[in-house]
Amino acid sequence: MRDLYQILGIRRAAPRDEIQKAYRRKAKTSHPDAGGSVQAFGELAEAYSVLSDPDRRERYDRTGEIDKPQLSNLDASAVEIIAQKLGLIIHAEQDVTSLDIDALIERTVREDIDQRKAGIASLRRAIDRATRLRDRVKRKANGADNMLAKVLDWHEITTRNNILRHEDSVRSMERALEILRDYSFAEELPSAPPDGVAVALHETLQALDQLAMALHGVQTAAEMKPQDCAPSAFG
Numbered sequence: 001m002r003d004l005y006q007i008l009g010i011r012r013a014a015p016r017d018e019i020q021k022a023y024r025r026k027a028k029t030s031h032p033d034a035g036g037s038v039q040a041f042g043e044l045a046e047a048y049s050v051l052s053d054p055d056r057r058e059r060y061d062r063t064g065e066i067d068k069p070q071l072s073n074l075d076a077s078a079v080e081i082i083a084q085k086l087g088l089i090i091h092a093e094q095d096v097t098s099l100d101i102d103a104l105i106e107r108t109v110r111e112d113i114d115q116r117k118a119g120i121a122s123l124r125r126a127i128d129r130a131t132r133l134r135d136r137v138k139r140k141a142n143g144a145d146n147m148l149a150k151v152l153d154w155h156e157i158t159t160r161n162n163i164l165r166h167e168d169s170v171r172s173m174e175r176a177l178e179i180l181r182d183y184s185f186a187e188e189l190p191s192a193p194p195d196g197v198a199v200a201l202h203e204t205l206q207a208l209d210q211l212a213m214a215l216h217g218v219q220t221a222a223e224m225k226p227q228d229c230a231p232s233a234f235g
Contacts, residue, residue, distance in 0.1 A: 004047040004060065012061070016052060023048040077172035078179055085109065101185040106177060113173045116166050123163050130155045 005012050008022040023044065030036035030044050050056045050066055059067055085105045134152040139145075 002043065004051055004066075007043050007047040008051065010051075014051075019048065019051050023052075074172060074175050075179070077168075078175035081109065081172055081176040082179065102180065102183075106180060109173050109176055109180075113170055116170050116173070120163055120166050120170075123159050123166075127156055127159050130159070 005014070008014075008019060008026065010018055010022045014022070026044055027041070030041045046066070050060050056067060059065065082105070085108060089101065089104065130152050134149055134156070137146060137148045137152065139148075
């Protein structure tokens with residue numbers, strides 16, 4: 001494989017901003033859509049991926065070897081969220097070159113976060129209600145087995161599990177926003193986008209997002225109810 005610095009056309013001591021500028025400059029001509037080859041663009045992307053990562057760059061400078069990036073579970077979930085948002089934008093039948101993609105993705109992710117947090121708050125209130133009902137349940141007849149108390153215990157347990165899952169989702173979304181800060185589509189913007197088009201795409205993105213969630217059987221925290229979860233109150 002060719003020297004990564006030669007692929008980007010930079011000196012070995014180049015700082016990160018110079019690496020980024022070199023990548024963006026060469027990507028415009030080496031991308032297959034711009035007449036370049038898949039192989040050349042793949043080499044360019046890999047060179048940028050390695051040299052823009054301090055740890056991978058240090059290892060490459062020291063050994064000449066290129067190690068593959070390892071994603072944590074949190075990063076993997078965050079990248080999946082970004083991939084979903086980008087996929088929805090790609091299929092939204094809009095001219096993406098006239099839109100601020102960075103702001104659009106951030107906006108929809110933040111709205112998702114707000115919805116999840118609102119759902120979590122609702123679930124916590126449900127737990128409080130279940131706890132109060134649990135304290136009031138008394139069996140009229142003699143016997144130690146309190147079936148209604150078990151039902152309420154089940155509601156509390158499944159609701160707490162839902163809260164944990166949605167808190168994980170919020171962390172992944174917040175990590176996705178952190179990752180997005182390192183990237184920009186701004187250079188592709190020829191002018192400020194018309195507000196009407198941006199709003200239309202945003203609404204389309206939301207609708208497609210909801211459709212994707214429905215097709216995959218995913219519900220927001222606000223929609224999630226304890227009865228949607230297994231096992232039942234009686235196991």
